Amino acid sequence: MNDSSKLIIRIGVILVGVIFLIKLLSIQVLSDNYRLAAENNIIQRIIEYPYRGLIHDRKGELLVINNPMYDLMVVPMEVEVKDTAEFCGMFGIDKETFIEKYNDARDYSVIKPSVFIKQISNEEFARIQDKLINFKGFYIVARSVREYPHPVLANALGYVGEISKGQLDRDTTRYYRMGDYIGISGVESSYEEILRGQRGVKKRMVNVRGVEQGLYKEGRLDTMSVPGNNLVATIDLDIQQYAEKLLAGKVGSLVAIQPATGEILSIVSAPSYDPNILTGREFSENFQVLSLDTLNPLFNRPIMAMYPPGSMFKTIQALIALQENVIDKDELIYSDGRLIGDLAPIGYYDVEEAITYSSNNYFFKVFRRIINQGEDPSPYIDARFGLEKWRNYVVKFGLGVTLDIDIPNPKSGYVPTVGYYDRVYGQNRWKFSNIYSLSIGQGETLVTPLQMANLGATIANKGYFYTPHIIKSVDDKGLPDPKYLVKNEVGIDSVHFNAVINGMEEVVRSGSGRRAYMTNIAVCGKTSTVENPHGADHSGFMGFAPKEDPQIAIAVYVENAGWGGRAAASISSLVIEKYLTGEVKRTWLEEFVLKGDFLY
């Protein structure tokens, strides 16, 4: 018998003890993971989803409300389904889907709830409520989806949907969780943080079977959900509904603004869709249909569609020329139709008449005076100075820059720069004759309907505008975002507006906008027939009313509807009548618009 053996045995035993002590030290003292894992085991977070804020119109009518809806949750460890077929029948799913969903949930966690079926409607819930007791491991969580009592304003209001993986990754505030809803477009997106409220979290302790064992830390860490703030929109529901009716079946936009405040009374994108179809369980299906529609109803035309301004732009040209003092208000300029194609009769025009008759040659000459002010003997260099000066004015009108409206992704349109022509023609290789089509609102200039409505408001205000916005007030604060209370001066003396306004009044009284004429309301406007190389011209109208103390400024574009004096002027006039008098008496005009046969 060797004596070393007893020593070796003891060393072996001590070695095992030391290994255990070290291992225990590492998992009990040196690591925090197990403590967290133990908490994670027992804590069940019960999310209390807040009510999303409602949206009213300016008169208090509800535009957006919440509709209760239910998610079916599953805790795989608890599940006991005796009759899978019955279960599947109840929810209208097949067995493969059931198994797939169950496996997904189990892969996520056996003891934590995960969503099994999303967005069960109120009616469906009522039907299954009693039967659900037979299926252990499944239960219901209340949520809500948006509902639109009046199916209007789809693109402006936007829609709400489940947060995407990408959005989650970009969320630096770490507020959102998988499965949360988030405003994806329109007001829902731009006012997301105000509308969403604050999620409430209750922490419960559960045992391994998911059975509740009481509050975690006596509920000291629990938070209540805080409902989102309600919004008051600047929209007038009556006008909105009427305007959408008028634009139904057409492709185009309408924007009506209260000039004194910049509040958008109505904003129409046509064709549109019923916003109710982008809520609830059919969301993705319907979204697919909408996004494949060739008329692109998801395209928010009033702020995203860009057109040449056309003749409306002559108002700006006149104002710039007056401000720059290159013309006098009463100065007569001969227009013979030789410089540029023209529908106005040959003769002498002052600025007022030039607007009334939309004289292309007049504005050709006026624009030439703006561009060539003799700053330099070279016409090439002179044009550079002129264009730069001209552009500075135009930009102040909110063209070529994005108007900071509270609907996401407004387009800036385009006002060509010196650099642009340098790139196209080469430096000092272009002069007035290369850019003259800008004079009549054609050429490279592009504007959005919103910008044109804002132009109407600026002219109505005689020289300033408030940035157009669609939300008047958050809850009872009564005021919009402070940036909408800033007065934007366009740098034209108010005295210069009179001639333009008078000309615009005449447009409606006797010029191209006669369809907008009303005996009781002095409407000022300017039509555009926007040249469209791809098809029939676009019909455009920009104006405001009444002439004294303007209440509404409006811009309408109807694509491929020909003359501005027909579709766009008619629609504008009807909306103005509806807004200012509350009713439309000119049913013949209404019928003309609804028939939509503008091209003859």
Add this chain to the structure above:
Amino acid sequence: MRRDSNILNNIDWLTLFIYGILVIMGWLNIYASVYQEGAGMNIFDFSLNSGKQLVWIGSTIIIFFIIVTIDFQFYESVSYILYGLILFMLIFVLLFGAKVSGARSWFEIGSFFKIQPSEFAKFITALVVARFISTPGFRFNSKRQLVMVSALVLIPILLILLQPDPGTALIYFSFLIVFYREGLSPLVLVIGLLFVMIFISTLFINQLYIIGAIVIIAAISIALAEKTFKKISSIVIIMLLTIGVTFSVDYFQSNILKPHHQKRLRVLINPDSDPLGDGWNVTQSKIAIGSGQFWGKGFLNGTQTKFDFVPEQSTDFIFCTLGEEHGYIGTSLVIILFIFLIMRIFTIAERQKSRFARTYGYAVGAIIFFHFMINIGMTIGLFPVIGIPLPFFSYGGSSLWAFSILLFILLKLDAHRMQIFVR
């Protein structure tokens, strides 16, 4: 030699004291593991595991006095009879035992009284092995005697494997320590260890790779060794034997080891491979112990145990309750107590004059050590999940009785060590 008038004066009280501490700690932890908050529970409630365990603990006092009273030479003399009896019971339980979780290990007498013969087979095997080894003229060098002493251990192993209860069977390999102490060549231990390594590696590595590795090792050995016929042939024979082992292991795995045992072995290496199935137990057990941190969550405050995340909390996974509620303070104390107890037992064994008592003492130490190593190793993820109790700690009458008897007989023998005349 003078015989002390009172046997109790010769009892090793230190061992009994540590035993007592472990039993009481075990009892408190059994209560903690069945405790439900707000249920108005009482630790003495006989419908609870803690109340039942108290009955078992109380009865060990009676057992102690019975064992102490019986003449010390009785244990040596009845060992073969007891051995015969327990083998009979192990066969009997295979035929008539109650099937509990897939194994026939239990006799059920009435609804309350259950008894597990394989628990008692441990101390009886210890007695019989000690008796056999203490036979005059016994030498491990004798192949016949080696085969016979091995058979004494292998027969109960075989019967217990048939139940099947591989965990308990594994404990019998603790006799290798006894054999080693009593003169068995350490080569056997090394080969045993090699066997375990090959066994585990075949679970993860393709058999062909292992055979390849063996052949390469053999080739290198031949290259380095003296090139005599004897050396080369013996290396080749060892190589062939080892390869044979891999095949037998393969056979053992697929025919004897049940799929859930194979899985548990795999889970040991990578608990994440099956986090919700067999890995669940290991993961939750580690979470329970780890979440106790340094000071523990406090008595009856363990959430892992209270909310049933840990399986078999009062029996095989009792160490989790301790780790969670009493932290590193508690676990290290218990480990030190166990190591101290095992050391004390080896010391007692070494001071015996008779070979029987010494061999028996080593068997006691080795059996407790194996339980300690496998049970705690399992709860902290160092050992596969094998359902064996933590001595003195785990809930269960059979196991507490068996361990108590195992220890008390040693104390009785030790008390009389001065009366032995060296043969």
